[in-house]
Amino acid sequence: MTVNGEAKKLSGDSVVLADFLVQEGYKQGRIAVEHNGRIVPKGEYGQVVLSDSDTLEVVTFVGGG
Amino acid sequence: MKEDKLVIGNHEFDSRFILGSGKYSLDLIDAAVKHAGAQIITLALRRTTTDDAANILDYIPEGITLLPNTSGARTAEEAVRIAKLSRELGCGDFVKVEVIHDSKYLLPDNYETIKATEMLAKEGFIVMPYMYPDLNAARDLVNAGASAIMPLGAPIGSNKGLCTKDFIQILIDEIDLPIIVDAGIGKPSQACEAMEMGAAAVMANTAIATAGDIPAMAGAFKHAIEAGRTAYLAGLGRVIEKGGSASSPLTGFLKN
Numbered sequence: 001m002t003v004n005g006e007a008k009k010l011s012g013d014s015v016v017l018a019d020f021l022v023q024e025g026y027k028q029g030r031i032a033v034e035h036n037g038r039i040v041p042k043g044e045y046g047q048v049v050l051s052d053s054d055t056l057e058v059v060t061f062v063g064g065g
Numbered sequence: 066m067k068e069d070k071l072v073i074g075n076h077e078f079d080s081r082f083i084l085g086s087g088k089y090s091l092d093l094i095d096a097a098v099k100h101a102g103a104q105i106i107t108l109a110l111r112r113t114t115t116d117d118a119a120n121i122l123d124y125i126p127e128g129i130t131l132l133p134n135t136s137g138a139r140t141a142e143e144a145v146r147i148a149k150l151s152r153e154l155g156c157g158d159f160v161k162v163e164v165i166h167d168s169k170y171l172l173p174d175n176y177e178t179i180k181a182t183e184m185l186a187k188e189g190f191i192v193m194p195y196m197y198p199d200l201n202a203a204r205d206l207v208n209a210g211a212s213a214i215m216p217l218g219a220p221i222g223s224n225k226g227l228c229t230k231d232f233i234q235i236l237i238d239e240i241d242l243p244i245i246v247d248a249g250i251g252k253p254s255q256a257c258e259a260m261e262m263g264a265a266a267v268m269a270n271t272a273i274a275t276a277g278d279i280p281a282m283a284g285a286f287k288h289a290i291e292a293g294r295t296a297y298l299a300g301l302g303r304v305i306e307k308g309g310s311a312s313s314p315l316t317g318f319l320k321n
Contacts, residue, residue: 004112025115032153064109065085065270
């Protein structure tokens with residue numbers, strides 16, 4: 001799987017996005033997630049099943065003008 | 066004087082100073098916002114990391130309206146993608162559209178900006194496009210559904226001031242939306258001048274971020290913007306191109 005441009009091995013089959021984010025230590029309330037180009041609403045984190053060919057973008061706010 | 070509100074997309078603000086949050090310590094954001102009296106603060110969106118790095122949202126005081134920008138976008142489609150991800154973070158519908166593919170001068174691409182503005186306005190965003198001050202492009206942005214227009218004074222981060230002054234004045238005179246001068250404002254006096262011209266608000270980041278005392282400079286901008294606004298509402302005195310006009314009685318001392 002590619003996460004924010006870097007290769008990442010999934011820990012097993014049928015890993016759910018919500019569990020993956022917890023395992024990796026992302027701050028749930030502070031992120032937005034794009035899964036294969038589609039923005040995942042927060043309510044769907046528990047339903048999205050990840051596979052090794054997926055691409056994830058995990059973004060947050062930073063300082064900017 | 067009657068209430069003087071800045072109105073953007075049906076939202077009312079008392080402050081006319083939009084503060085950027087880039088290029089300075091998170092620890093100073095609270096003090097900068099308070100000294101600035103700002104009610105709107107800009108942010109950017111980037112890939113996150115999994116370490117325990119502090120998040121900027123934890124440092125912004127309550128009740129402040131967040132204005133995410135689309136920095137990093139090189140096309141209208143990328144700007145729309147960034148705006149939608151920002152909205153997913155649950156911080157409202159405001160977006161500052163910024164489309165740039167010129168890395169030397171950081172000048173905005175008005176054509177792509179108009180396209181992005183139209184797409185985002187249709188999606189219900191309150192769109193505030195950052196643009197090069199061109200009257201035709203500004204009219205297109207109005208038609209595209211913008212809620213305010215943000216012309217640049219000088220290249221981003223340059224602190225060079227109101228290099229585009231005459232063209233911003235044209236936008237102020239001809240466009241029926243708030244004109245918010247964004248980018249390039251380096252000193253409080255320049256912010257004051259923009260407000261005297263009739264700008265609805267001023268956005269500044271680098272001028273504050275690169276100052277010796279960040280909260281103090283935020284406060285200086287606040288006062289300058291308020292002074293300029295009051296001067297604009299009061300109506301500036303006239304200019305005499307040649308000669309003078311005595312301010313004191315035109316009689317000689319002790320003579321009639």
